[in-house]
Amino acid sequence: xxxxxxxxxxxxxxxxxxxxxxxxxxxxxxxxxxxxxxxxxxxxxxxxxxxxxxxxxxxxxxxxxxxxxxxxxxxxxxxxxxxxxxxxxxxxxxxxxxxxxxxxxxxxxxxxxxxxxxxxxxxxxxxxxxxxxxxxxxxxxxxxxxxxxxxxxxxxxxxxxxxxxxxxxxxxxxxxxxxxxxxxxxxxxxxxxxxxxxxxxxxxxxxxxxxxxxxxxxxxxxxxxxxxxxxxxxxxxxxxxxxxxxxxxxxxxxxxxxxxxxxxxxxxxxxxxxxxxxxxxxxxxxxxxxxxx
Amino acid sequence: xxxxxxxxxxxxxxxxxxxxxxxxxxxxxxxxxxxxxxxxxxxxxxxxxxxxxxxxxxxxxxxxxxxxxxxxxxxxxxxxxxxxxxxxxxxxxxxxxxxxxxxxxxxxxxxxxxxxxxxxxxxxxxxxxxxxxxxxxxxxxxxxxxxxxxxxxxxxxxxxxxxxxxxxxxxxxxxxxxxxxxxxxxxxxxxxxxxxxxxxxxxxxxxxxxxxxxxxxxxxxxxxxxxxxxxxxxxxxxxxxxxxxxxxxxxx
Numbered sequence: 438x439x440x441x442x443x444x445x446x447x448x449x450x451x452x453x454x455x456x457x458x459x460x461x462x463x464x465x466x467x468x469x470x471x472x473x474x475x476x477x478x479x480x481x482x483x484x485x486x487x488x489x490x491x492x493x494x495x496x497x498x499x500x501x502x503x504x505x506x507x508x509x510x511x512x513x514x515x516x517x518x519x520x521x522x523x524x525x526x527x528x529x530x531x532x533x534x535x536x537x538x539x540x541x542x543x544x545x546x547x548x549x550x551x552x553x554x555x556x557x558x559x560x561x562x563x564x565x566x567x568x569x570x571x572x573x574x575x576x577x578x579x580x581x582x583x584x585x586x587x588x589x590x591x592x593x594x595x596x597x598x599x600x601x602x603x604x605x606x607x608x609x610x611x612x613x614x615x616x617x618x619x620x621x622x623x624x625x626x627x628x629x630x631x632x633x634x635x636x637x638x639x640x641x642x643x644x645x646x647x648x649x650x651x652x653x654x655x656x657x658x659x660x661x662x663x664x665x666x667x668x669x670x671x672x673x674x675x676x677x678x679x680x681x682x683x684x685x686x687x688x689x690x691x692x693x694x695x696x697x698x699x700x701x702x703x704x705x706x707x708x709x710x711x712x713x714x715x716x717x718x719x720x721x722x723x724x725x726x727x728x729x730x
Numbered sequence: 731x732x733x734x735x736x737x738x739x740x741x742x743x744x745x746x747x748x749x750x751x752x753x754x755x756x757x758x759x760x761x762x763x764x765x766x767x768x769x770x771x772x773x774x775x776x777x778x779x780x781x782x783x784x785x786x787x788x789x790x791x792x793x794x795x796x797x798x799x800x801x802x803x804x805x806x807x808x809x810x811x812x813x814x815x816x817x818x819x820x821x822x823x824x825x826x827x828x829x830x831x832x833x834x835x836x837x838x839x840x841x842x843x844x845x846x847x848x849x850x851x852x853x854x855x856x857x858x859x860x861x862x863x864x865x866x867x868x869x870x871x872x873x874x875x876x877x878x879x880x881x882x883x884x885x886x887x888x889x890x891x892x893x894x895x896x897x898x899x900x901x902x903x904x905x906x907x908x909x910x911x912x913x914x915x916x917x918x919x920x921x922x923x924x925x926x927x928x929x930x931x932x933x934x935x936x937x938x939x940x941x942x943x944x945x946x947x948x949x950x951x952x953x954x955x956x957x958x959x960x961x962x963x964x965x966x967x968x969x970x971x972x973x974x975x976x977x978x979x980x981x982x
Contacts (some may be wrong), residue, residue, distance in 0.1 A: 531789075560825035610824040614888070618838035618895060619810045628841050632828040670775050 460588035463705065470699035472692055481699060487664040487680075489688070496703065498666045502674035505667060506581055506656065507649040510588035511642060513597075517589075518596035518645075519638070525597075526604030527630055528622075539601075546594035554658030557587040569671055580673045587655050593644040599641030599648060603634045603722065640718035647711035651704060653678040677704045703728035733955035734760040734899060734929050735781065740795035742776050744788055749894065750776050752953045754795070758899075758946075764931045765961065769981055771948045774933045777903050780839060780909070781931065782816035782825050783809040786875040799898070814838070816899045817892035820910050823884035832872040834887055835859060838895040854894050862890035862926070882913025886920065899929045907935060925952045937977060941965050949973045 467474075473481065477494060484495020498661060529535040565586075566578035607630050615625040631638075661673020662683050675683070675702050688694040735758040742751040751773045756780040758764050766774045780793055786809060797804045804812045808940045825834045835855045839846055846854070855872065859865040864886040868879070876887055892900055898945060902921075906914040921930055922943050934940050940947055940961065947964045949957040949972075968974045975981060 608824070609824055610820055611826060613784065613787060613881045614818065614826070614837075614891075615841055617782065617784055617813055617820075618841055618891070619814040620838075620841035621810060624841045624843065629826060629828075633826075 460519055463702075466698060466702040466705055470695055470702045472695035473624040476692060477575050477696070477699075480673065481696070482703070485666050489684075489690065489693050491609040492690065492692050493496060494692065494699075496696075496700050497678065498664055499677045499680050499700060500703075501666055502581065502660070503650055503676040503678070506584045506588060506660070506674075506676060507646055509670065510580070510592060510649045511587035511646055513585060513589035514596055514645070515642070517595050518600055520599040521593070522600030522604055522638075523630070527626060529604070531711045542594040544594075545590070546598075550591065550652065550654040551657040551658075553587050553591055557583055557655060561586055565671075572671075574669070574671045577661055577673050578682045579666050580671050581660070581671045582673075583678070585670075587659055588652060590656060591652065592602075592649050595648055596641055596645040599644060599719070600634070600638045603637030603719070604630060604642060606637070606723065607633045612690040628729070634722075636718055637722040640715045640722065643711055643715035643718070647708050647715065650711065651656040651678055651708045652676075653682050657682045672729045677701075708723050731762075732760040733757045734800065735794075736798040737781075738796045738924065739798065740777075740780060740793065742773070742780050742791070742793045744776075744785075744790050744792075750953050751780070755956050756955060756958045758931060760929050761925050761927075762945040763925050763943055764946040764948065765934060765940035766933045766948045766950060767935075767976070768929065768938050769863060769976065770935075770952035773953045774950055775903055777950065778818075778931065778933050780901055781899070781901055782813050782818055782940055783929060784818060787858045811841075812911070814895055815896055816901060817897035819885070819888050819892055819900065819902045819905050821904045823881055823888055825879075825887050826882050827875065827877050829875070830873045830951070831868050831879075831887065834876050835890050835894050837891050839979075858890040858894040859887075861893050861924065862886045863916065863923075864890055864918070882909050882916060885909060885913070887907060887921065889924075893924075893928070897928060899931065900924070902930065902932045904933055904935055906939065914939070949976065951976070 467535050473494060478483065481495055482500065483497055484493070485497040486493045486495050487498060488494070521538065525535055525539050561583050562578035565578045565580070568580070569576040611629055611633065612625055615629045620628070656676050657679040659676060660679055662675055662679065664674035664675055664680065667674040681697050681701055681704075684693070685697055688697055737754055737756055737758075737956075738755040740751055741749045743749045743766070754777060766777060768774050776785060781797060781804075784803060785791045785793065793805070799807075799815060800813070803840065826837055829837060829840075833840060833857055835858050836846070836851055839851075839854075854864060859868065864883060866888075867883060876884060879887065885908075889905075906917050909917065918939065921932070924930060932944060944958060944961045946959065947961040948955055949964065949968075950969070951972050957964060957973045959967060965977065
């Protein structure tokens with residue numbers, strides 16, 4: 438009885454501790470960006486000028502850079518993650534191939550992001566440069582598209598493992614009902630499995646989006662670090678995370694530093710909201726599944 | 731009397747080791763209700779699944795022997811054709827939660843990509859729901875999702891969904907075991923009514939149900955068909971001592 442109480446107490450303390458860390462991070466980010474908030478207010482979100490010399494700061498180029506790279510990455514990875522998820526969650530639930538493929542995708546998730554950055558620099562950048570020469574655009578090699586491709590590969594394991602879990606939750610008796618009506622496997626997948634798991638898959642995508650949003654190292658290495666609004670998908674750009682990584686050590690002026698922290702604050706808020714919504718949808722999906730299935 | 735299905739030397743298994751069904755031989759009469767009874771694990775559901783090749787959905791399943799629908803061996807037909815001619819209703823009501831009641835009824839057509847005209851769809855939906863005794867209860871909410879229906883209504887919706895494909899035979903795997911007595915009675919009355927149009931094969935755990943509605947009864951024990959004949963005869967003068975023991979409740 439007594440150990441039970443002590444154990445419960447420890448759990449409570451650790452839980453509260455985590456909550457306080459979360460709160461403290463938010464407070465210190467807010468404090469750190471106070472100068473920037475005071476000078477630029479909400480205009481910080483919409484100003485496209487980022488100029489340490491004139492001390493004018495706005496994060497629109499980085500917000501745009503982050504949104505565009507993450508969305509393109511998501512679109513590129515979607516067919517791959519969905520196929521892997523269907524392959525492992527519906528077609529080959531057990532057996533050697535399934536184990537092999539699921540280990541491989543898990544392994545992808547474990548590769549440090551700096552390695553992805555190197556891979557992007559040495560393999561993708563020259564390829565993109567060749568493509569750019571063919572298309573007659575300035576051959577930077579680095580830029581939005583390169584960053585999106587690297588990000589796409591990085592989020593495949595993440596998105597596919599969430600989608601696979603969701604697809605496995607589709608009740609077997611619905612699938613059987615489909616077969617008993619004379620449907621083929623493809624028809625069952627397309628008209629029963631995917632519609633049933635749509636909301637869960639969407640949430641999985643949202644969580645992968647959150648992951649792409651906050652990715653630092655690999656993106657910083659291949660995006661080109663250019664502080665202007667991107668004009669095309671070949672433009673070099675910067676994301677919210679990459680501009681912080683790039684400029685934090687060299688920011689000497691208070692307002693520059695404060696503006697970088699201000700970007701961090703927004704990054705914190707946005708990724709928090711994305712994860713929050715994604716988790717709620719997944720939780721709802723699981724509860725629904727329990728009631729109907 | 732016309733026979734619609736002939737099961738000959740049927741063996742079935744899900745593993746390499748032993749047969750779940752051993753040398754099953756019997757014939758099923760058209761427009762009758764045939765009940766398959768027996769203790770848990772005797773192979774009732776497996777036998778039922780073999781009849782429309784749904785056993786193949788389970789990995790590792792294999793069969794030996796023949797099942798003739800009229801004169802065609804179903805194992806030589808395409809499984810999809812077999813399943814269109816021989817419909818199935820499951821133990822737990824399983825309407826598709828993503829579809830409206832209307833679409834659930836014509837789900838077989840939607841899934842297989844058969845395009846129907848609006849009037850044709852309306853007619854099939856109305857006919858099938860009427861046959862399944864569900865029309866009056868749902869005719870005003872056809873375009874809502876079927877998930878708010880009661881268990882009994884959901885099961886009747888599943889019966890309507892099977893009927894919409896105009897099958898020759900309907901297989902029911904303990905269709906009332908998840909339902910309350912009132913809903914059960916309704917389904918039983920419905921099945922008796924339906925046998926005018928289709929042949930019904932019913933796996934049941936419930937002896938009195940088999941006694942009330944079936945015309946023929948097959949008694950399965952440890953994968954073997956011990957006795958098959960008119961329900962009345964099997965219930966009053968069973969030949970096999972095991973059937974007698976089962977009916978008197980000595981095991982189940």
